[in-house]
């Protein structure tokens with residue numbers, strides 16, 4: 540099966556994990572930002588987490604470098620444009636980009652300006668390529684609940700204008716959902732859709748709580764429902780969609796290798812899975828690579844591909860018109 544020609548949808552991709560190394564070097568040179576090297580291979584290595592990473596926390600260290608060049612309107616716009624440009628080359632027709640606006644205030648940018656800059660970059664790419672994008676605002680679990688409220692409030696005016704959902708990300712502790720119940724509830728009231736990173740580091744109960752306490756419609760990763768019957772059951776019964784990211788899951792040691800990835804068993808058991816990159820640069824991957832890895836590993840068919848593509852269509856936070864358009868591609 541030639542996956543490269545098939546239409547693709549990506550629902551889980553972090554902006555700050557998906558920068559072109561060339562762009563990091565170019566911005567750093569022009570703005571006099573100190574980075575470890577100006578050598579392309581060296582920077583590529585600095586931006587990419589090793590496949591034999593120790594843990595999610597080690598993986599997350601790779602986000603410090605890109606953050607240095609993501610502190611101006613112009614750079615945020617450029618980086619967002621380039622991400623959609625790269626995705627369009629892989630036949631990605633629709634993409635939900637996520638990022639944490641509060642990470643980009645280090646040089647004094649206003650949170651609304653930060654969000655608008657990313658939306659502008661995505662729009663630039665939409666005008667030029669056959670791709671459509673929406674934006675998910677991530678709240679860092681390492682920051683306070685007040686910070687999560689700030690993201691929800693400041694992002695509110697962009698609902699219906701490119702921002703579609705709220706997310707919780709970063710290091711995963713047991714029971715984090717209970718801490719962030721209030722801001723996520725408010726986000727829902729405002730009209731944000733909800734996707735939550737959970738079950739990425741061995742704690743299946745976090746998925747259960749993300750669904751029950753936070754009303755998550757989608758789960759980022761969700762690998763560890765495999766070890767938690769209650770979480771597995773609720774995800775299956777309520778058709779909560781899993782945004783799975785195979786390479787990232789191997790890197791963070793959620794699974795030991797691709798063969799052990801539960802995506803195929805979940806899919807065969809009727810759980811709604813989707814395939815995503817998580818981070819194109821930090822995981823040194825793209826949509827074609829993730830699809831190839833999984834389809835080769837599990838000998839999956841075109842029918843499987845269509846089902847997973849349609850899962851992404853159903854689960855995406857786009858308007859009906861976009862969903863109809865996406866269905867026509869397959």
Ligand SMILES: O=c1[nH]cnc2c1ncn2[C@H]1C[C@H](O)[C@@H](CO)O1
Pocket residue numbers: 553554555556595599602637638639642677708709710736739787817818
């Ligand atoms: O896979 C992930 N799990 C939890 N947090 C993540 C993952 N990939 C990226 N992040 C964090 C690091 C980024 O700085 C932040 C916002 O995109 O999201």
Ligand SMILES: [Zn+2]
Pocket residue numbers: 551553708736759817
């Ligand atoms: Zn993620």
